[in-house]
Amino acid sequence: MTHPKTAENMMNGAGPIEQALLPRLLHITEAAAIAAAYQMGRGDKMLADHVAVEAMRRMLNKLDMRGVIKIGEGERDEAPMLYIGEEVGTGKGNIVVDIAVDPLEGTNLTADGIPGSIAVMAMAEPGGLFHGPDVYMDKIVVGGDVVRYEKEHPDERINLDFPVAHNLQIVANALNRDIDELVVVILDRERHKKKIEEIRASGARVSLVSDGDLMPGIATAIRGSGVHVVMGAGGSGEAVLTAAAMKILGGKILARLVLPNVANGESEEMIAKEKEEKMPRLVTMGITEDSINDVMDTNKLVPGKDVIFAATGITPGQFLKEVNLFGGGDARVHSVSMGSSGVVKFTDTIYIVDKEETPVRLM
Numbered sequence: 098m099t100h101p102k103t104a105e106n107m108m109n110g111a112g113p114i115e116q117a118l119l120p121r122l123l124h125i126t127e128a129a130a131i132a133a134a135y136q137m138g139r140g141d142k143m144l145a146d147h148v149a150v151e152a153m154r155r156m157l158n159k160l161d162m163r164g165v166i167k168i169g170e171g172e173r174d175e176a177p178m179l180y181i182g183e184e185v186g187t188g189k190g191n192i193v194v195d196i197a198v199d200p201l202e203g204t205n206l207t208a209d210g211i212p213g214s215i216a217v218m219a220m221a222e223p224g225g226l227f228h229g230p231d232v233y234m235d236k237i238v239v240g241g242d243v244v245r246y247e248k249e250h251p252d253e254r255i256n257l258d259f260p261v262a263h264n265l266q267i268v269a270n271a272l273n274r275d276i277d278e279l280v281v282v283i284l285d286r287e288r289h290k291k292k293i294e295e296i297r298a299s300g301a302r303v304s305l306v307s308d309g310d311l312m313p314g315i316a317t318a319i320r321g322s323g324v325h326v327v328m329g330a331g332g333s334g335e336a337v338l339t340a341a342a343m344k345i346l347g348g349k350i351l352a353r354l355v356l357p358n359v360a361n362g363e364s365e366e367m368i369a370k371e372k373e374e375k376m377p378r379l380v381t382m383g384i385t386e387d388s389i390n391d392v393m394d395t396n397k398l399v400p401g402k403d404v405i406f407a408a409t410g411i412t413p414g415q416f417l418k419e420v421n422l423f424g425g426g427d428a429r430v431h432s433v434s435m436g437s438s439g440v441v442k443f444t445d446t447i448y449i450v451d452k453e454e455t456p457v458r459l460m
């Protein structure tokens with residue numbers, strides 16, 4: 098009898114990075130999430146971040162590969178570990194990767210025990226991830242239904258320069274529902290005051306988050322998550338990580354770089370100072386004051402063909418549960434991991450230290 102050999106064919110078709118590293122990537126974000134979970138709610142975001150970074154780095158350095166951190170904790174002089182340009186891995190074997198990490202996305206959320214924090218990482222072949230400056234990106238993120246709708250209706254496409262109501266109408270059409278049923282997630286920031294008013298005026302519902310707009314972005318591509326659109330200016334690294342997941346899930350992100358002082362409406366003097374500090378580095382990346390406003394799409398942000406992505410929940414989120422700790426190091430974690438082949442794994446993993454003591458329960 099013939100039948101589609103989906104799993105076999107897809108795994109055979111996966112690129113070398115996905116074949117070698119996807120399962121390992123999952124354990125890396127899980128290690129970081131468990132480390133951070135022990136520091137949850139202690140009000141110390143530096144400590145929570147530090148233990149997550151350390152765990153991620155230890156795990157990365159066990160992998161047989163040559164990896165370079167392209168999006169990380171910051172520049173070498175401000176981040177002792179997982180700094181941009183840091184080389185990780187044993188250096189053995191033929192696998193060479195560019196890496197984007199956010200060991201603790203939502204440090205405040207973890208420190209305060211608030212929902213929405215994750216440990217997250219993506220990898221791709223060299224040049225496969227946009228290597229931009231650590232500023233903000235203004236963005237709109239939508240799921241695959243919108244991408245399909247745009248293909249069928251070429252004159253109805255979302256556009257960062259169009260009014261919010263125009264974009265939301267397209268999303269509503271694509272999802273076959275009314276605008277007033279949509280949920281738009283946006284960071285609760287003064288800089289978004291006008292945009293929030295525009296979303297509300299369009300009729301859509303707004304879900305404000307105090308931090309962490311990366312996971313909601315991915316949630317737009319997951320039906321049943323309750324998130325339809327993410328908008329607003331957040332970290333550029335977070336936007337590239339979102340793009341890595343959207344590329345695999347068939348969703349879409351449109352984003353443009355924006356300097357934080359510009360986005361936050363600071364004084365001319367502070368904007369000039371920020372430009373002086375940041376523009377030289379941007380120029381070395383081919384970004385000028387003229388081109389900084391160019392809109393980039395998913396493929397521009399993540400041109401890679403062999404992309405892998407993993408995220409593990411630390412505190413509860415739209416589609417990942419929190420880390421559960423059971424004593425003596427036992428832990429249960431919920432993750433999503435995926436690769437360019439199209440495999441998307443939602444995993445519920447138990448790490449048992451004491452096999453006799455710890456019962457394994459269905460959840």
Ligand code: VTB
Nearest residue numbers: 202203286308309310311331332335
């Ligand atoms: C953004 C957002 C992140 O931090 O980077 C935000 O994308 C920082 O924004 O998800 P502000 O400078 O306005 O505080 C997060 O919320 C958490 O890393």
